Amino acid sequence: MEEVKRDVSFDLGKIFIYSSIGIFLFFVPIKINGQSQSLIYHSCDKLQLDFRPFIQICIVTCILLGILRLVLSYKEKESNIIGFKILIRFISLIIVISIYYGNKSLFFIRDDVMQIIDEMIMNLVTILPISAIFMTFILDYGLLDIVESYSHKYMKNMFKLSGKTVINIFMFIFTDCFTGIFMTNKLFSSGKIRGSEACILILNFSLISLPMFSYISNELNISRLDVMIINFIVLIIMNMILCRIYPLNKKKKSYYIKTEYRETTHKKDKLKKGVNKYLKSTCNKSVLRNMFDNLEEAIYIIIDLIPKIIIVMCIGDIIIRNQSIVNILGYVIEPFLNLLKIENDGQISNFIVNALFNDIIAIDTIHTTLSYNLRLLITIIICIKSVSITGCMLFIGSTNINISIKDFIILYIERILIILILYFLMYYFYIGYIM
Numbered sequence: 001m002e003e004v005k006r007d008v009s010f011d012l013g014k015i016f017i018y019s020s021i022g023i024f025l026f027f028v029p030i031k032i033n034g035q036s037q038s039l040i041y042h043s044c045d046k047l048q049l050d051f052r053p054f055i056q057i058c059i060v061t062c063i064l065l066g067i068l069r070l071v072l073s074y075k076e077k078e079s080n081i082i083g084f085k086i087l088i089r090f091i092s093l094i095i096v097i098s099i100y101y102g103n104k105s106l107f108f109i110r111d112d113v114m115q116i117i118d119e120m121i122m123n124l125v126t127i128l129p130i131s132a133i134f135m136t137f138i139l140d141y142g143l144l145d146i147v148e149s150y151s152h153k154y155m156k157n158m159f160k161l162s163g164k165t166v167i168n169i170f171m172f173i174f175t176d177c178f179t180g181i182f183m184t185n186k187l188f189s190s191g192k193i194r195g196s197e198a199c200i201l202i203l204n205f206s207l208i209s210l211p212m213f214s215y216i217s218n219e220l221n222i223s224r225l226d227v228m229i230i231n232f233i234v235l236i237i238m239n240m241i242l243c244r245i246y247p248l249n250k251k252k253k254s255y256y257i258k259t260e261y262r263e264t265t266h267k268k269d270k271l272k273k274g275v276n277k278y279l280k281s282t283c284n285k286s287v288l289r290n291m292f293d294n295l296e297e298a299i300y301i302i303i304d305l306i307p308k309i310i311i312v313m314c315i316g317d318i319i320i321r322n323q324s325i326v327n328i329l330g331y332v333i334e335p336f337l338n339l340l341k342i343e344n345d346g347q348i349s350n351f352i353v354n355a356l357f358n359d360i361i362a363i364d365t366i367h368t369t370l371s372y373n374l375r376l377l378i379t380i381i382i383c384i385k386s387v388s389i390t391g392c393m394l395f396i397g398s399t400n401i402n403i404s405i406k407d408f409i410i411l412y413i414e415r416i417l418i419i420l421i422l423y424f425l426m427y428y429f430y431i432g433y434i435m
Contacts, residue, residue, distance in 0.1 A: 012275065015141055015143075015146075015278065018140075018141035018287070019146075021137045022135075022137030022141075024039065025038065025039050025134050025137070026040055026134070026138065026174055026175065027174050038175065040134070040174075041175070044123070055125060059100075059122075060096060060097065060100070062303045063092055063096060063306055063307060066304065066306070066307060067086055067093075070082050070085050071086070091307075091310075092307035095109070095114075095314070096121075098114075099114055099117065099118050109317060110317060113317045113361070116313065116361065117313050120309055120313070121309060127175060127176055127179060128178050128182060128301070128302060129298045129299065129302070131175055131298075132182060132298035133294060134291075135179075135294055136290035136291055138171070138183070139290075140285075141278075142282075143167065144192070145277045146270075146274035146278070147163060147167055148163035148263065149274035149277075150163065150274075152263060152264070158239075158240055159200065159239055159240065159243050160196065160200060160243045160248075161193075161200055161201070161243075162192075162197055163263070164187070165187075165193065168180060168183050168187065169205045171183045172205055173209060174209065174210060176212075177388075177395070180201075180205075181396065182298065182395075184198050184399075184401065185198070185399040185400060185401060186294075188256050188399075190256075190259070192261055194252075194253045194254060194255055195252045195253065195254055195255070196248070196253045199402075199403055202386075202392050202396065202403065203386060203411045204238075204248070204386060205386065206387070206391065206392045207235075207383065207384055207386065208382060212359070216363060216379055216382055216383070220375045221375070222376055226376060227379050227383065230380055230426065231384055233426070234384065234418075234419055234422045235384050237422060238418045238419065238422065241418060242415070242418070246410070247406075247407045247411065256400055301395075305394065308394050309390065309394060312390055313358070316358065316389065320361065326354070327350075330352075331349075333352050334349050336417060337420070341424075342377075343374065347366060347367065348377075350365055351366055351378060351381075352381070355385060356388060356412055357389050357390060358388060358389070359388060359391075362382065363382065373427065377423055381416065385415050385419070386411070387408050387411055387412040392408075393408050
């Protein structure tokens with residue numbers, strides 16, 4: 001009897017200590033050198049600053065390993081596909097070597113795009129592995145079950161999500177899109193959330209991270225308080241609508257694998273029942289084993305993702321530089337802008353088209369001479385639009401989650417229209433009844 005009590009006490013202590021470590025590492029902002037961000041982000045900034053040459057070598061090595069893996073998996077039936085993939089990786093290798101060891105310029109890529117590629121890959125190979133290593137403290141030691149006990153009813157009624165996904169949403173906000181999707185894929189692949197929930201998380205809650213939010217607010221000279229208040233209102237209303245209409249309402253509600261794990265709703269004794277649920281479903285894998293498994297999975301994703309980022313950024317830049325193509329796409333959006341009486345000299349429609357491709361490139365197209373009202377709208381779109389080609393659309397191909405390009409495009413259009421309508425309803429209400 002005493003031995004059983006000791007085991008329970010040990011498990012309770014493990015839940016408290018490990019969950020506290022996870023919360024502290026990922027979700028507690030710490031101010032260092034004037035920057036207030038999570039310890040994970042501070043660690044990555046330090047790595048990029050002090051070990052940049054080593055990280056560059058690791059990036060080149062990842063591309064070479066990707067090429068080697070394709071060569072070793074060569075099959076005559078798939079020779080054309082494998083050959084194309086190898087070619088893509090060789091081109092990406094040349095571009096990376098030019099960025100890190102050459103003159104940092106290529107005739108078909110703009111210098112600012114080269115810089116964005118550098119920053120994206122640097123963040124990917126530092127933030128994702130470090131987050132993956134310590135994510136076991138979030139995923140595997142009771143925190144999800146305890147949070148689900150308190151939030152399941154509200155999340156299910158509002159967003160058609162399990163209560164545990166609150167932690168996943170925080171992961172998007174406090175780290176970045178790639179880490180958030182990595183966690184979503186872990187939950188889905190282990191049978192802890194349904195396929196429909198994984199799609200809703202990625203398409204509705206791939207929100208911009210806090211560090212990126214600070215950067216954009218500074219670039220466009222926008223009040224952070226204004227953005228946060230409007231974002232909160234628009235995000236809740238918009239996501240309550242989107243999870244109930246096509247295409248998200250057609251997503252399968254099945255699990256990736258069958259397990260004994262089930263989502264639960266607790267009306268009372270929520271903490272106790274959440275802890276008991278964890279104790280019943282816990283496995284005996286060690287912390288180090290979980291860390292190693294997560295790191296291994298992250299490395300495979302990085303090897304697959306680096307060439308995709310480079311090639312898509314280069315091709316996308318060529319398309320965006322062709323202003324006629326952007327203008328044609330902009331014509332589709334302009335009628336809606338005119339219907340809402342949004343002052344538009346082409347910048348807003350071009351921004352919306354570019355934002356589908358990449359956030360930084362879209363922001364660079366905006367002049368700070370725009371009115372505060374429009375700059376505020378642009379900031380809100382960037383923060384809560386969720387979908388981008390160089391973000392979640394690229395990463396999803398390296399996961400077990402099934403989301404088509406059509407789903408991404410439809411959701412993006414729906415989100416933009418709802419954001420525009422809600423924002424200008426709020427704006428006209430403000431100037432009509434308050435001012």
